[in-house]
Amino acid sequence: LAGSQAVHAAILKGGASHINLPFRKPLEPTLAERKALRQAHANESQTPPLFFPAKSLEPTSMNLPADVIALLTRSKRPLCIAGPAHPHTSFPEAVSIAEWLQAPLLAEPGSHLQPSPTTISHAGTVLASGRNANPINPNETLNETLNETLNGSQDPDLILLFGHQPVTKSVLSALRAWEHVPLIHIVREGSGLDLPLGTVASVRIPANTVLDTDFSRGDGGASALYDPAWLARWKAEDGRAASRIDSILESYSSLTDPHVFRTIPRRLNGFGVMVSNSFPVRDFGMFRGASRGTSGGGDASGDGSVGSSGGAGGNGESLVFVNRGAAGIDGILSTAAGLAKASSQKWACFIGDLAFLHDSNALMTLRNLKLPMIVFVINNGGGTIFRMLPVADQTDLYQTYFETPQQVSIGQLAGAHGLGFQRIETREQLEAWRPPESLDVPLVVECVTSADDSMKIRKAADRVYLGDAGSHASVRSATAPKADPK
Numbered sequence: 001l002a003g004s005q006a007v008h009a010a011i012l013k014g015g016a017s018h019i020n021l022p023f024r025k026p027l028e029p030t031l032a033e034r035k036a037l038r039q040a041h042a043n044e045s046q047t048p049p050l051f052f053p054a055k056s057l058e059p060t061s062m063n064l065p066a067d068v069i070a071l072l073t074r075s076k077r078p079l080c081i082a083g084p085a086h087p088h089t090s091f092p093e094a095v096s097i098a099e100w101l102q103a104p105l106l107a108e109p110g111s112h113l114q115p116s117p118t119t120i121s122h123a124g125t126v127l128a129s130g131r132n133a134n135p136i137n138p139n140e141t142l143n144e145t146l147n148e149t150l151n152g153s154q155d156p157d158l159i160l161l162f163g164h165q166p167v168t169k170s171v172l173s174a175l176r177a178w179e180h181v182p183l184i185h186i187v188r189e190g191s192g193l194d195l196p197l198g199t200v201a202s203v204r205i206p207a208n209t210v211l212d213t214d215f216s217r218g219d220g221g222a223s224a225l226y227d228p229a230w231l232a233r234w235k236a237e238d239g240r241a242a243s244r245i246d247s248i249l250e251s252y253s254s255l256t257d258p259h260v261f262r263t264i265p266r267r268l269n270g271f272g273v274m275v276s277n278s279f280p281v282r283d284f285g286m287f288r289g290a291s292r293g294t295s296g297g298g299d300a301s302g303d304g305s306v307g308s309s310g311g312a313g314g315n316g317e318s319l320v321f322v323n324r325g326a327a328g329i330d331g332i333l334s335t336a337a338g339l340a341k342a343s344s345q346k347w348a349c350f351i352g353d354l355a356f357l358h359d360s361n362a363l364m365t366l367r368n369l370k371l372p373m374i375v376f377v378i379n380n381g382g383g384t385i386f387r388m389l390p391v392a393d394q395t396d397l398y399q400t401y402f403e404t405p406q407q408v409s410i411g412q413l414a415g416a417h418g419l420g421f422q423r424i425e426t427r428e429q430l431e432a433w434r435p436p437e438s439l440d441v442p443l444v445v446e447c448v449t450s451a452d453d454s455m456k457i458r459k460a461a462d463r464v465y466l467g468d469a470g471s472h473a474s475v476r477s478a479t480a481p482k483a484d485p486k
């Protein structure tokens with residue numbers, strides 16, 4: 001009844017309806033409820049943190065279907081892609097499958113895959129190099145430009161897509177350009193995903209089942225016929241992208257968002273990481289680079305890495321959480337707080353200034369729960385992601401209605417909640433920064449960055465294959481890819 005009244009009211013008044021459901025008063029728990037509450041409270045303080053991915057049942061294992069194995073073994077240039085996933089629906093098996101096939105593995109932030117020798121750490125830059133290879137005609141398809149510049153060497157003959165739809169723009173554009181390439185979609189049951197175009201086989205894996213990746217057995221020990229030069233070419237491109245990104249970053253003396261993402265994550269050994277929308281998750285994907293222990297990538301930092309060890313529930317690389325899809329900037333800090341509460345390790349959250357302010361109530365939670373967390377606020381002065389949109393040229397509207405710069409004192413806000421605070425304003429301070437030994441008090445680290453230089457670096461990193469090392473600071477915005485700023 002309430003529902004139909006609400007619909008009626010909405011139609012009549014031409015607006016939204018609000019349904020108010022009053023609770024019984026005086027909102028006191030009954031005796032039984034009080035008892036249950038006390039019990040729950042006592043249990044909570046005794047129970048060790050719930051660790052993820054939860055492993056309550058012994059998993060069963062299954063083989064990939066024989067016809068899929070046959071397709072895989074016939075492929076000479078297979079490519080593996082994994083989008084962001086919940087830890088319960090991720091595919092750690094993708095790493096072994098990619099290694100068996102010697103296939104480049106494009107693992108998006110949040111895919112929960114351990115870095116491996118076939119991981120392409122700078123996938124965004126490598127793919128973007130194809131997209132932007134012809135600056136005179138940026139509308140050329142990825143496929144055409146790749147064929148032109150790399151003699152088709154980056155064109156896969158088979159794509160293995162694990163789990164959810166990828167979200168990185170360069171990967172999505174690549175998938176569109178490779179629509180003609182057969183695609184095998186491996187997905188956990190219950191995900192309810194549409195089949196991507198070009199899907200020739202869809203393998204649904206039941207819950208609590210792992211893929212058997214011992215390919216020496218079964219089907220007469222099928223062995224893949226891959227072209228050894230295929231992976232080598234991708235790794236070479238990856239390495240080249242890494243050194244070009246490093247040299248671009250070196251040529252800027254200001255502190256930028258990309259500098260923060262190139263430097264800090266590899267100093268967070270043993271931390272789980274939550275990365276906010278919108279630039280943070282893109283910059284993390286594009287600039288974080290390889291972890292130590294994976295080949296290629298050219299990351300010569302001696303500072304350790306986002307953990308390359310530890311496995312599920314261990315540390316670092318496998319515990320990177322993102323919130324893609326609708327890509328809200330709401331509740332990011334609270335989500336990070338929940339992750340920290342559910343595990344027994346240290347956490348870091350990378351978040352833009354607006355998303356930080358959007359969820360500043362969570363600072364109270366961090367403090368009350370004494371969560372061992374470092375919050376890196378990338379303060380580039382507002383929603384600079386909107387500089388990727390054509391509206392950025394409309395100077396009369398843009399600042400007020402899109403970028404919405406803010407002047408809040410992040411330090412005072414942290415202090416008001418009893419949190420520790422540090423401010424990084426220069427490259428030197430960034431280089432010198434190390435995580436504190438103890439995180440008894442959660443810490444907010446404000447990184448004050450140059451929005452203008454951050455944009456220049458992003459555009460330059462998208463064009464690293466043009467061979468114009470010196471001119472990257474003056475890239476025309478007309479050739480920069482436009483992104484959907486969600």
Ligand SMILES: Cc1ncc(C[n+]2csc(CCOP(=O)(O)OP(=O)(O)O)c2C)c(N)n1
Binds near residue numbers: 351380
């Ligand atoms: C709840 C919600 N409101 C609005 C948006 C639209 N939105 C996307 S990104 C963005 C700005 C984010 O700014 P900031 O957190 O400072 O990060 P950056 O600009 O560096 O990406 C906004 C408002 C959204 N995604 N979610």
